[in-house]
Amino acid sequence: LWDDGHNFYAPQTFQAPDSRRLVFGWMSPFTEPIPMQEDGWCGQFTVPREVTLAGDHLRCLPVREFSDLDQDRQDFGPIELEVNGSRDLVDDAQTADINMEIDLNKSQAERIGLEIHRTQSGDHTLVCYDDQLGRVVLDRHCNTYGDRGYRTAPVDKSSGKLKLRIIVDRGSIEVVINDGLEIMSSYSFPAEGPRGIRLIAESGEGKALINSISIAKLGTIWEEPDR
8 A cells, every 4th residue: 555544545756856756645535524625625735755665565755855844843752651641742733743753562551642633622633553453543533524534554563663753734644654664644624723732641551651752843835925
């Protein structure tokens, strides 16, 4: 699969002048209700990705230029969470570029991850590692608008660590797993209001250990008008 998420369609590739193979996916809504329909638009591009091979496996990573949009990166890790513990990291992140590493060998929680686009009403999209499934889960069942449901992606656990890069836009979340061995793209339409980011650990026999986590705001891709 090119992508394990809800909303990835019709990838288009081209070769950059430096010989990189780049791809855009089209994030299209396939199931009603379609929140953007009343606003008169339908779909968006994914973040542009560089495509390479890792052995016989496809690897897709956000193009390196995308990191130029990062602003005001905050470092929160390492963090230990008790059973069923949580920690609010950001009060309002309309956009974000998140880097996170979970220690799978030392963690005993059943689920470890982030509630993204979390509003005061409890709306959020959950991105987590589920130890019972052995997979990364992207779950939208707490969204007010749009299709809900969840998707999962396989995880190579041989290193004992799980690396996640999560790119958050106003209406979408893209999850890059273990340096692009898997990737998930999905819309996320929570309720109105500030959108926080919360770190959570659910159930299990012990703590969750996050080796590192940092969050940057994203600047705009559009040129600012001259003033």
